[in-house]
Amino acid sequence: MELTLDERAFLAHHGIPLSAVFDASGLSKSEWRERARAEGKPVIIGSPCARGGHRLRTRSGHCVQCDSSKLAYHRRHGKPGWVYVAGSLRGKVVKIGSTENVRDRERSLCAEAYAGLDDWEMLFHLYLPNAGEVELRALALLGAAGAGLAYAKEGRSQKASEVRRCSTAEALQAIYDALDGARIEGDPWLSKRNGLYDWRPPR
Numbered sequence: 001m002e003l004t005l006d007e008r009a010f011l012a013h014h015g016i017p018l019s020a021v022f023d024a025s026g027l028s029k030s031e032w033r034e035r036a037r038a039e040g041k042p043v044i045i046g047s048p049c050a051r052g053g054h055r056l057r058t059r060s061g062h063c064v065q066c067d068s069s070k071l072a073y074h075r076r077h078g079k080p081g082w083v084y085v086a087g088s089l090r091g092k093v094v095k096i097g098s099t100e101n102v103r104d105r106e107r108s109l110c111a112e113a114y115a116g117l118d119d120w121e122m123l124f125h126l127y128l129p130n131a132g133e134v135e136l137r138a139l140a141l142l143g144a145a146g147a148g149l150a151y152a153k154e155g156r157s158q159k160a161s162e163v164r165r166c167s168t169a170e171a172l173q174a175i176y177d178a179l180d181g182a183r184i185e186g187d188p189w190l191s192k193r194n195g196l197y198d199w200r201p202p203r
């Protein structure tokens with residue numbers, strides 16, 4: 001089903017990639033509910049709503065254009081988002097994380113000086129229906145090397161539990177191993193600078 005300009009603008013505004021929209025045309029409500037859930041897609045495009053003739057709905061059938069708070073609710077509970085790898089050359093570490101807003105994440109990591117470092121750059125990201133789960137599994141697979149790097153934040157000692165002393169390649173391998181059959185939505189993005197992080201980790 002073709003999306004209108006208005007629909008595309010609405011999705012872009014809410015940070016929903018087109019790949020997260022399930023095309024419900026020709027399917028009954030029970031069919032699209034089940035299939036959109038199985039594919040981890042939080043939004044469907046289907047029949048127009050009674051109030052405004054909008055076609056974008058949550059998986060429970062609420063019009064997200066009439067009430068975009070429905071969208072926030074469903075996104076939180078469906079937990080789609082980006083799993084990412086960021087790196088700090090100064091710290092010689094990478095960080096695996098997940099976020100609903102990958103565009104702002106590099107800036108916010110630097111601004112908050114995560115792990116006491118302010119030169120974070122985005123190296124890789126991938127949109128997934130279960131980004132948070134994959135993040136946690138990947139961190140577990142990487143083990144504890146470099147984990148818990150202590151740093152001071154607002155005068156208090158913090159531990160950076162998402163940081164690892166490993167190369168980009170090792171972090172990516174852990175993410176792909178952690179997918180465990182999860183559906184990949186959209187194309188993974190990899191920074192051309194990822195090779196700068198391929199030092200040999202200390203053993």
Ligand SMILES: [Zn+2]
Pocket residue numbers: 049050051052053054063064065066067
């Ligand atoms: Zn509507």
